[in-house]
Amino acid sequence: xxxxxxxxxxxxxxxxxxxxxVAAYFLTxxxxxxxxxxxxxxxxxxxxxxxxxxxxxxxxxxPTHMIFYALAHLYRPMRVTGRxxxxxxxxxxxxxxxxxxxxxxxxxxxxxxxxxxxxxxFEFGVINTFAMVLQRNLLRIIVVQFRKKGFNxxxxxxxxYSKSCEAFLDRVLQNARWGYDIYGVLDDKxxxxxxxxxxxxxxxxxxxxxxxxxxxxxxxxxxxxxREYEKLEEVVAACEKAGVMTKFVPDYGNLMSTRPYTEDxxxxxxxxxxxxxxxxxxxxxxxxxxxxxxxxFAIILFSPVMLVTAILVKLSSPGPVIFxxxxxxxxxxxxxxxxxxxxxxxxxxxxxxxxxxxxxPRVTGVGKVIRKTSIDELPxxxxxxxxxxxxxxxxxxxxxxxxxxxxxxxxxxxxHQVRPGMTGWAQVNGLRGDTSIRxxxxxxxxxxxxxxxxxxxxxxxLTFFKGFINKNAY
Numbered sequence: 001x002x003x004x005x006x007x008x009x010x011x012x013x014x015x016x017x018x019x020x021x022v023a024a025y026f027l028t029x030x031x032x033x034x035x036x037x038x039x040x041x042x043x044x045x046x047x048x049x050x051x052x053x054x055x056x057x058x059x060x061x062x063p064t065h066m067i068f069y070a071l072a073h074l075y076r077p078m079r080v081t082g083r084x085x086x087x088x089x090x091x092x093x094x095x096x097x098x099x100x101x102x103x104x105x106x107x108x109x110x111x112x113x114x115x116x117x118x119x120x121x122f123e124f125g126v127i128n129t130f131a132m133v134l135q136r137n138l139l140r141i142i143v144v145q146f147r148k149k150g151f152n153x154x155x156x157x158x159x160x161y162s163k164s165c166e167a168f169l170d171r172v173l174q175n176a177r178w179g180y181d182i183y184g185v186l187d188d189k190x191x192x193x194x195x196x197x198x199x200x201x202x203x204x205x206x207x208x209x210x211x212x213x214x215x216x217x218x219x220x221x222x223x224x225x226x227r228e229y230e231k232l233e234e235v236v237a238a239c240e241k242a243g244v245m246t247k248f249v250p251d252y253g254n255l256m257s258t259r260p261y262t263e264d265x266x267x268x269x270x271x272x273x274x275x276x277x278x279x280x281x282x283x284x285x286x287x288x289x290x291x292x293x294x295x296x297f298a299i300i301l302f303s304p305v306m307l308v309t310a311i312l313v314k315l316s317s318p319g320p321v322i323f324x325x326x327x328x329x330x331x332x333x334x335x336x337x338x339x340x341x342x343x344x345x346x347x348x349x350x351x352x353x354x355x356x357x358x359x360x361p362r363v364t365g366v367g368k369v370i371r372k373t374s375i376d377e378l379p380x381x382x383x384x385x386x387x388x389x390x391x392x393x394x395x396x397x398x399x400x401x402x403x404x405x406x407x408x409x410x411x412x413x414x415x416h417q418v419r420p421g422m423t424g425w426a427q428v429n430g431l432r433g434d435t436s437i438r439x440x441x442x443x444x445x446x447x448x449x450x451x452x453x454x455x456x457x458x459x460x461x462l463t464f465f466k467g468f469i470n471k472n473a474y
Contacts, residue, residue, distance in 0.1 A: 009143070010075050013074075013075060013139065014066070014075060016135055016139065017065075017066065017069055017074070017132065017135070018062060018066060020128070020131050020132055020135045021061070021062050021065045021066070021128060021132075022058060022062055023131065024124060024127045024128035024131045024132075025058050025061060025062070025124055025128070026058075027127055027131075028120065028123050028124040028127050028128075029051075029054055029055070029120075031123070032117075032120050032123065033051060033054075053116070054116075054120070057116070060101065060104070061097075061101055061124075064097050064100060064101055065093070065094065065097045065128070068093040068094075068096055068097045068100075069090075069093050071093070072089040072090075072092065072093045073089070074086070074089055074090070074093070083137060083140070084452075084454050084455070084458065085452070085454070086133075086136055087133045087136075087454065088452060088453070088454040090129060090132045090133055090136070091129050094125050094128055094129045094132070095125065097125075098121050098122065098124070098125040101121060102118060102121060140177075144176075144177040144179075153179050153180070153181040154178075154179055154180055154181065154218045154219060155181050155183050155216055155217055155218045155219075156172075156180050156181065156182050156183060156217070156218065156219055156220075156221060157182075157183045157184065157186065157208075157211060157212075157217045157219075157220045157221070158182065158184070158185045158186070158199075158220075158221050158223055159185075159186045159187075159205060159208060159220055159221070159222050159223065159224065159235050160185075160186070160187055160205075160222060160223040160224030160225060160228060160231075161185055161187035161189065161190045161194075161196075161201065161223070161225075162223050162224060162225040162226075162251045163251060164223045164249045164250060164251045165185065165196075165223035165249070166196060167249075168221060168223055168249050169182065169185075169196060169197065169199050170197075173197065173198070182199050183202075183211075183216065183217060184199070184200055184201070184202030184203070185199060185200065185201045185202065186201070186202065186203050186204060186205050186207055186208060186211075187201055187204065187205070188204050188205055188206075188228070192204075205231055205234075205235065208220075208235060208238050208239075209238050209241075209242070212238060212239065212241075212242035212244055213242065215242075217242075217244055218244070218245070219244065219245045219246070219247060220235070220239045220244055220245070220246050220247070221247050221248075221249055222235055222236070222246060222247065222248045222249065223249045223251070224251065225251055226251040226252060232248075260272060260273075260275060261275035274414065274417075274449065275449065276417050276418065276448055276449070276451075277449075277450075277451040277452070278417075278418050278448075278451055279417075283451070286453055287390065287451075287453070287456065288387075290391070290453065290456065291384050291385075291387075291390050291391050292385065294384075294391050294460075295381045295382075295384040295385040295391065296385065298381050299381050299382070299385070302378055302381070305375065305378065306340075306378050306379070309340050309366075309370060309375055309376075309378070310340070312366045313340050313341055313342075313364075313366055313367075313370075316364045316365060316366040316367070317344050317345075317364050318345065319341060319344065319345035320341060320345075321340065321341060322338050322339070322340065322341065322379055323338070323339045323340065323341040323342070323343075324336045324337070324338060325337055325339070325398065326398065326399060327396035327397060327398060327399075327420065328396055328397060328398070328399055328402045328416060328420075329388055329389070329396055329416070329419065329420050330388075330416065330417075330418065330419045330420070331416060331417075332402075332413070332416050334399060335383070335388040335389075335396075336388075337380060337383055337388075337389070337396060338379035338380055338382060338383060339376045339377060339379055339380065340370055340375065340376040340378065340379060341367070342363055342364060342366070342367025342368075342370055342371050342376050343362040343363050343364060343367055344362055344364065377422055380422050381422070383422075384422065387419075388419075389419055389420050389421060389422060390418070390419040390420070390421045390422075391421060391422055391423070391456070391460065392421045392422075392423060392424060392447075392456045392459050392460060393418050393419050393420050393421025393424055393447070394415040394418065394420055394421060394424050394426070394440075394444035394447065394448070395420060395421065395423075395424055395426070395427065395440075396420035405437060409437055409438055409441055411441060411445060412437075412441055414441075414444070414445050414448060415441065415444045415445070415448065417448060418448055418451070423459060423460075423463045424443070424444065424447060424459065425443045425444065425446060425447040425455075425459055426439070426440040426443035426444055426447075427463070428459050428462040428463055429443055431443060447459075
């Protein structure tokens with residue numbers, strides 16, 4: 001059974017992680033003392049702490065790292081855990097481990113508190129993070145290849161035929177790396193033999209106990225229709241009686257976050273319809289810190305470009321260099337967003353009437369270039385610096401269009417639960433300019449519900465390669 005395989009795999013991962021930590025430590029030791037010349041970033045200074053002390057320190061360091069890996073849930077099944085999230089968890093665990101070790105050495109071990117090199121620990125943290133991420137990804141590749149050959153498969157029974165059932169089966173087809181082998185679907189409405197793509201309805205919900213008795217099922221996914229939820233208690237009871245893990249895919253998933261948050265209300269579970277990671281004060285602080293330093297760096301870096309653009313805009317047509325426009329931001333509050341002016345000066349009522357269209361006569365020659373290359377957006381770095389915008393987030397819209405879209409597009413106003421951004425998940429996926437508002441909102445909501453610093457840096461990275469040139473900018 002897969003349960004035994006998973007336990008063996010978890011033990012293997014633990015051993016490999018421990019070996020990686022030890023190997024990374026002694027690789028750092030080797031560089032620090034023997035390879036790179038004194039005075040380089042990896043050089044060391046012999047002191048009252050000897051080489052033997054550095055070797056013995058691994059007895060404190062390795063267990064500390066393994067505890068933090070366990071606390072970060074790095075030993076849960078990795079079938080559906082993304083590489084990016086795993087890498088971020090490794091980075092966070094290593095950072096916390098090194099910080100704790102520095103504090104412990106400083107407070108509790110007099111011999112280490114002054115003379116044990118903090119630089120050595122930092123260098124070890126960097127090497128260990130790269131080594132751990134590499135080792136975990138190599139293990140993923142090996143496990144996926146085994147699963148594609150039919151090994152380490154997880155045998156799944158699906159109970160209930162609904163939209164959530166079809167969505168789950170679609171994802172199984174798209175992700176062979178999960179190693180999910182669908183035994184069949186049970187449903188009281190669809191007759192036995194009904195096919196959905198390569199999957200078959202094999203019976204009714206009443207057949208569940210008999211199938212579980214065969215001891216061939218590892219997990220049951222419950223995908224009942226919303227109106228059939230009275231059967232849920234019966235299904236869960238049958239699975240628990242057979243000792244089979246039960247997972248629930250709600251038929252109202254379109255209304256909820258992809259990562260729902262639950263609260264214990266004196267023993268009563270309460271599910272938040274939407275959890276926003278940036279509501280957490282630590283997450284918000286980290287993102288704001290990146291925004292401040294990132295915008296300052298970008299202002300300095302692009303100052304020559306902005307200076308040349310300002311001169312060209314001024315020479316291209318009469319009017320101000322900077323165009324200010326009211327947009328709707330965090331918590332539905334309006335703010336003034338800055339851009340380089342790319343059109344001739346217009347009356348406010350004319351400017352509010354419509355979006356820019358292809359071959360729009362209002363756009364100047366310089367304006368076409370700076371709109372196409374997104375140079376006109378650079379003044380928004382000052383919006384980021386002052387806090388009305390973020391480097392990454394949903395693009396803000398004008399008030400009249402917000403009023404229109406919130407009536408026409410479900411969940412449109414969810415985007416205002418975070419600061420608007422200069423670029424976002426929708427933009428790096430090609431949804432800019434004259435593209436589907438519904439698709440943009442779907443991408444914005446995904447970003448809001450799944451925010452992490454790793455995702456922000458990924459979007460920033462992708463922006464440099466496919467976010468600046470906008471074929472839909474007119």
